[in-house]
Amino acid sequence: ARTVGEQYRDGTPVIMNLSDMDDSDAKRLVDFAAGLVFATRGTIERITNKVFLLSPPNVSVAAEDKQRIADSGFFNQS
Numbered sequence: 001a002r003t004v005g006e007q008y009r010d011g012t013p014v015i016m017n018l019s020d021m022d023d024s025d026a027k028r029l030v031d032f033a034a035g036l037v038f039a040t041r042g043t044i045e046r047i048t049n050k051v052f053l054l055s056p057p058n059v060s061v062a063a064e065d066k067q068r069i070a071d072s073g074f075f076n077q078s
Contacts, residue, residue, distance in 0.1 A: 042059075
């Protein structure tokens with residue numbers, strides 16, 4: 001959660017791949033991320049079942065890029 005928060009706070013869009021997490025921990029991280037984007041007026045979008053894109057308010061991610069993320073299987077957890 002800390003890494004997600006720090007990257008997002010620095011203005012970097014964050015991709016969260018929660019597929020290797022158990023459901024209760026994944027829910028907690030999604031709840032944290034939802035609060036984070038709400039407080040900063042950013043956005044959170046579900047890309048696939050357990051992959052989410054957090055975009056800071058000053059960043060826009062093109063629809064083509066979102067589709068490429070979903071199709072390519074590339075998910076950066078760092």
